[in-house]
Amino acid sequence: MTDFTTWDIVRNLLLAARWTVVLSLIAFVGGAIVGLVLTLLRMGGLRPIRWLVRGYVDLFQGTPLLMQLFLAYFGAAALGFDVSAWTAASVALTLFTSAFLCDIWRGCVEAVPSGQWQAARVLGLNYLQSMRHVILPQALRLAVPPTVGFSVQVVKGTALASVIGFVELTKAGTMLNNATFEPFTIFTFVALGYFILCYPLSRYARYLERRLYGAGIR
Amino acid sequence: MTLDFSTLLPYTDEIVTGLVTTVWLTVVTTLIGLSLAVVVAYVRDGARENGANIVSRLLGGYVEVIRNTPFIVQLFFLFFGLPALGVPISATVAALIAMILNLAAYTAEILRAGIESTTRGQHEAARALGLSRLQRFRHVVLVPAFSRVYPSLISQCIIVMLGSAVVSQISVFDLTYAANFIQSRNFRGFEVYLVVTAIYLLLAIGLRLLFEAVGRRLFAFRQGGSA
Numbered sequence: 001m002t003d004f005t006t007w008d009i010v011r012n013l014l015l016a017a018r019w020t021v022v023l024s025l026i027a028f029v030g031g032a033i034v035g036l037v038l039t040l041l042r043m044g045g046l047r048p049i050r051w052l053v054r055g056y057v058d059l060f061q062g063t064p065l066l067m068q069l070f071l072a073y074f075g076a077a078a079l080g081f082d083v084s085a086w087t088a089a090s091v092a093l094t095l096f097t098s099a100f101l102c103d104i105w106r107g108c109v110e111a112v113p114s115g116q117w118q119a120a121r122v123l124g125l126n127y128l129q130s131m132r133h134v135i136l137p138q139a140l141r142l143a144v145p146p147t148v149g150f151s152v153q154v155v156k157g158t159a160l161a162s163v164i165g166f167v168e169l170t171k172a173g174t175m176l177n178n179a180t181f182e183p184f185t186i187f188t189f190v191a192l193g194y195f196i197l198c199y200p201l202s203r204y205a206r207y208l209e210r211r212l213y214g215a216g217i218r
Numbered sequence: 219m220t221l222d223f224s225t226l227l228p229y230t231d232e233i234v235t236g237l238v239t240t241v242w243l244t245v246v247t248t249l250i251g252l253s254l255a256v257v258v259a260y261v262r263d264g265a266r267e268n269g270a271n272i273v274s275r276l277l278g279g280y281v282e283v284i285r286n287t288p289f290i291v292q293l294f295f296l297f298f299g300l301p302a303l304g305v306p307i308s309a310t311v312a313a314l315i316a317m318i319l320n321l322a323a324y325t326a327e328i329l330r331a332g333i334e335s336t337t338r339g340q341h342e343a344a345r346a347l348g349l350s351r352l353q354r355f356r357h358v359v360l361v362p363a364f365s366r367v368y369p370s371l372i373s374q375c376i377i378v379m380l381g382s383a384v385v386s387q388i389s390v391f392d393l394t395y396a397a398n399f400i401q402s403r404n405f406r407g408f409e410v411y412l413v414v415t416a417i418y419l420l421l422a423i424g425l426r427l428l429f430e431a432v433g434r435r436l437f438a439f440r441q442g443g444s445a
Contacts, residue, residue, distance in 0.1 A: 059419065062376075062380075062418070062419045062422040062423065063380065063415045063418050063419050063422070064380040064381065064382075064383035064384075064394070064415075064418055065380070065383075066383040066384055066386075066394060067383060067394070067397075067411055067414065067415040067418060068415075070397070070407070070411045071408070071411050071412065071415060074401070074407030074408050074411055075408045075411070075412075077407070077408075078407065078408035152285075152286065156286075156287070156288040156289070157288075159288035159289075159290050159291060160288075160290060160384065162290070163290075163384075163387060170288065170290060170291055170294075173291070173294070174294065177294075177298060181302070182302070183294070183295075183298030183299045183301075183302045184295075184298075184299040184302045184303055187291060187294050187295040187298060187299050188295070188299075190291050190294075190295075191283070191287045191291050191292070191295060194286065194287045194288055194291060195283065195286045195287055198285075198286035198287070199282065199286045202282070202285065202286055
């Protein structure tokens with residue numbers, strides 16, 4: 001058995017952390033695109049579509065992310081597609097992220113006073129124009145803090161991809177643990193890795209929130 | 219491809235066993251975790267009045283560490299890390315401790331947000347009435363804060379219930395473990411995971427309805443419309 005120095009452990013974890021970052025970015029960007037489309041559909045007029053989007057959001061918010069990953073992985077296989085852990089994790093995390101972002105953003109759009117809608121329609125703007133020029137710019141300001149805050153959940157969510165064999169920070173940790181039997185050191189470093197990724201995002205989200213609402217509270 | 223759910227029938231026992239484990243883990247976690255969160259909120263509320271001390275700072279650090287690391291890493295840290303330090307710990311106990319610490323950190327933060335929105339005037343009025351610090355915290359700070367953030371607390375408890383699927387990874391026989399077990403026997407992964415996912419969804423809906431019913435009783439005083 002080869003000996004691992006602490007530096008070997010840290011080096012391997014750092015290499016694996018790259019994939020945590022990449023997967024987080026894929027999930028966040030993909031989730032934002034899908035989430036935006038869903039938000040627009042849900043705010044639109046067609047009732048059956050609104051219900052469908054709502055069902056989608058409730059489904060992803062009401063089931064474990066781990067199950068979503070298993071379903072993406074085994075479901076694709078059952079449907080005859082040969083998907084890698086990469087694909088399954090990317091798809092599952094993107095859909096998961098889109099559901100939560102859709103919910104957050106719907107709240108932000110609804111927080112824009114209805115007078116703004118009415119004024120826009122009176123001015124002769126249609127639905128998309130009102131959205132684009134009147135509602136979304138205002139909703140965007142409200143949406144930034146909770147969106148940044150949710151990115152922390154996305155980064156932490158990628159840890160579950162380790163369960164279907166995607167080698168990122170957590171999986172590298174368990175593999176190193178099997179090789180070295182130094183769980184305390186290894187999982188301290190793994191936790192530290194996530195903390196370094198997530199804490200600045202948390203702080204930034206809190207800062208943005210304070211800046212947005214700061215004047216209003218007490 | 220055809221879906222065949224009948225292959226699941228011989229495994230009803232496993233699913234029930236897993237379901238029972240998931241439910242009792244969630245119930246115990248909710249009761250202890252929320253109590254712990256109240257204690258944390260109490261200490262941190264005191265620090266807000268009298269300045270931060272060591273304990274409140276440590277608690278603040280605990281909340282940040284839990285909130286900024288994945289649950290699965292917290293679980294592995296406890297389950298693999300503690301025995302290596304000479305503290306033997308069973309999978310179930312590790313799972314329970316990890317879930318409680320996780321829920322307590324998040325709900326303490328939710329409670330803090332609720333507490334901070336209590337206006338200063340209410341504090342001063344309570345103090346003028348001669349209430350002790352514990353009495354003030356209980357009647358003036360905690361109960362209104364609790365009722366205000368109750369919806370967020372419900373959501374957090376449900377998130378922890380859904381997150382508990384991860385304890386299957388340290389071989390706790392919960393609902394997800396049952397799914398993995400059945401999948402390894404009948405090779406019908408998709409069907410098994412569909413059924414178990416549906417059970418989780420029903421659990422989440424049931425838990426929400428239960429919490430809302432409890433909330434209506436607990437916070438009946440708010441129905442008057444004053445708050």
